[in-house]
Amino acid sequence: MENTRRFCVRVAECRWILPLLFAAGLAFCVIAESGGLLNSYTRFALTTMAVNVILCASLNLVNGYLGEFSVGHAGFMALGAYASAMLTTRLFPQMPALFIPALLAGGLVAAGIGFLLALLSFKTRGDYLAIITLAFLMIVKSALENIPWVGGPRGIAGIPTLTTLPVAFVAAAATLWTIRNLIFSKFGRAVVAIREDEIAANAMGVRTREAKILAFSVSSFFGGVAGALLAHQITFINPGSFDIIKSTEILVMVYLGGIGSLAGSVLGAVIFTLLSEALREFGTWRMVILPLILVLLMLFRPRGIMGLKELPWFLPRRELATRRKKS
């Protein structure tokens, strides 16, 4: 028993497992994409899983680390999806090499609006800010429906299929890496301090406005990138794809995997995607079972599976050393 425990600790604290998993994952994705190792449905599902990891980790920044409750993440996805799709279909079609700039552009457009939302969060917190994010989502959706230039209610069709499995995998890894490096720095600790106690954070010299701007901007940036990836995966987007149900799905992932945890974000996105695909044949019942999971979760484990805990793999070496309990 003691040996098993010690073995688990050693595995959890092993520094090269995560880089190894990344290399193996990337190799697998490349082979699967080119070699016909997997059928197209499985490839599609795995790509969705990677995009969900980005969505979940980025929403976790606001809902988990900052401790706010945003229901507007689908709005940022929409902004990223539309901005990038406009670039790849209208501005420079037939140029797949410009996909990465298009992804970044999608992220930046979303981050710009996320920045504005952060300004509102200075004065408003909790329930009231949640309502503002809901309003933001509705504004984005109806704005897109009413701008003929971006296709109105019919949306944009014929988007090139550029989101392949390796692209989505690398994007997910890059997201996790970025968020991890920000969280384990003075910037991330300031964000977490606001969640724990905003008044105390202020009294300790934490510049709360800057920290909120950072959390909202980075979160919406990756929300936008995920939207851009999704647009180039399903090749057709309309305002209806980015509604409150989409936001709810991301919320389920965050609260299932665990708030304030990168490992939780990955876990939440993976479990959600698997469940969601497994329940596909149940049709409408899917949207009964998934919310039901959320209800049960709130009752029995409100912070999620990994709530506020981190797998040592994701901790920088320095942080790991300070967290070892002296025994």
Place this chain on the structure above:
Amino acid sequence: MSALLEVEDVTMRFGGLCAISHCRMTIPAGITHGIIGPNGAGKTTLFNLITGIYRPTEGRIRFQGRDISGQRPSRIALGGIGRTFQNIRLFKNLTALENVRIAYDTQLHYGPMESLLRIGRHRRSEDESIARSMALLEHFGLAGLASLHASELSYGAQRRLEIARALALKPSLLLLDEPAAGMNTAETAILTEFLRDIRSHFQVTMILIEHHMHLVMNLCDQITVLDFGRVIAEGSPAEIRANPRVIEAYLGESAE
């Protein structure tokens, strides 16, 4: 001697309630100042005014000669005023070390890009921040508890951690809101010695709100007595002890 903190005719009204009325106080650098008064006298409100949580309705607060009334709390904290809270406000889900590091972080100079790429000043600053924070915890006898969550610490350790966190800001003025709350006589005596040690070791001016008269009389160089938002007495511990208005405010008896 130049004044470190000057409260100039400050009034604070919440709607119809006047929590602080024409309060004047001068705190010279290097002293320990006590604020006493019955519950609801406006003592904590005064702290909240000094640290920028509230903006005074009237009057001015000067710190090191500069007007700080109405500044953002974080700016005032960075200017050199640290504080603790009456009902402990630690970052409960973070470790004791992280609690101190967050206050220490404000003195680190590196940009987001350096953190993102883990280059430049990021590494050096983070190592230094951990080492310094650990040294601070060590001084407070909390080094062995550094990796425990703040919520897992005993009440006394939480009180000490809160003071350590405030000192990580390297303040020149430390505000302590009822540091001995919930402590018995023996614990209060230990705390008195502990605060004496902090005063000499960190060379910090202290203002403390306290109900334990023994601690206040032992530790403070001067005392202000508040009642219903007004300063009713001011002076050395000996003077306060003999002041009939103070006895009246505390015991509700007529001074005549």
